[in-house]
Amino acid sequence: MERYEIETFLTLAEELHFRRTSERLGLSTGRVSQTVKRLERRVGVPLFERTSRQVALTTTGQQLRDDLRPAYQSLQQAVARAIEFGRGVRFTLHVGYSTPWVADLLGLAADAFRGCRPDCEVEIHEIQIGDPLGGLRSGAIDLQISALPISEPDLTIGPVILAEPRALMVPARHPFAHRDTVSMEDLADTPLLSIRGAVPPYWLDFHLPSHTPGGRPIPQGPTATYRTEIPTLVAAGRGVSPVAARGRHYYARPGIAFVPFRDAPPIEYSLIRPTGKDSVLLQAFITTLLEVAAAQRENSSGGGGAASAAPGR
Incomplete structure (x- = not known):
């Protein structure tokens, strides 16, 4: 694989959005699409699932991302060290x-x-x-x-x-999207996304609890490994996720709404x-x-x- 192919694939795997990927790389969306199709032909199976609403990694795409990311980061670090050495x-x-x-x-x-x-x-x-x-x-x-x-x-x-004050990231068609605020107790009425990996349990209990302060169980939705997966899952209607209120300026996209919490402690x-x-x-x-x-x-x-x-x- 050429370096530009690896970079294009990993950037799209992170952004899960062709336009944002093309903007980050300074390429046309057509060039990004052609590069991905070329990789998929080489691998022999799709790396991404594409619909008019979202882009998601296939199981093979996830495996390729996890295998390529450490090697690509090592390559970037080696080049950066060489540049630093030359600059003194x-x-x-x-x-x-x-x-x-x-x-x-x-x-x-x-x-x-x-x-x-x-x-x-x-x-x-x-x-x-x-x-x-x-x-x-x-x-x-x-x-x-x-x-x-x-x-x-x-x-x-x-x-x-x-x-930072907290807000709840919800699908735009979710009933919560039309409210002025939500409460921590409202989490008992909708699936809450979670995170998989080496995350301290007490951290998860604070940010992504299994029960409301009043003791009501919170339905558990899908889990994510990477931050960019969360807005995609929310937009697809798979669940909701707490986020800092200013997240609306960074994660905003069609299909997502942000509703402030009225009773959650700050992050x-x-x-x-x-x-x-x-x-x-x-x-x-x-x-x-x-x-x-x-x-x-x-x-x-x-x-x-x-x-x-x-x-x-």
Whole structure:
């Protein structure tokens, strides 16, 4: 397989949308479609199921994605290291994000940090919802911002960077879509999507509970391994999913509506790093990150709508 074929396949497997894939890659939708069809002819079976409403991976497509992703990431890292070596970069920090609005903040902090430390590169990585702590424990990630609660003896938590009110992502034709608000008790009346993988049970209990606060059982819907699967499942009417209220600006697509919770606690996003592995360089980046987050809060208090005040999915 050519590198552009792998990149096209993995991007479409993440976006599950031909237009967004073409925009990300700077290609025409026709070129994306042709590349995928060529791969499917080579494999001999479909890799994607396509309808007028959605794109989904077949079982074979899921297997190919899971097999290709680590190898492609290793290839990208090797090229990045060669570029850094040629530029005279001596140090690299790997920082992770769990949601796109956190990625926006990390991007600003990385730009500011590179300005004062040209010998240091900051690589930003998406943390997969099915393995939220694996990168930290393997040493691939030095620092990440993820949703609490996280309580692990080998990880240092804090400070909290963002706090976001919660909304419920629902199919546009769902009865909840016409409400002004929903409550946690309403979850007993609709299937709730969940996540499969190495996710702490207490984290799932907080974000995707099996019972309402009043003790009513919540029907369990399909499970997802990747974040991009969740809006697709919701749009297909397979279930609902809690999300930060600002998720409407990132996940909006036809077939989905966002309804604010009136009684759910906010989602807190905190710094997480391996305990006892701080370095001068890491602490310097954290300082820059906190300064950028504070500036964003100041802007939002003046109507800019960026980061919320601290204590943050």
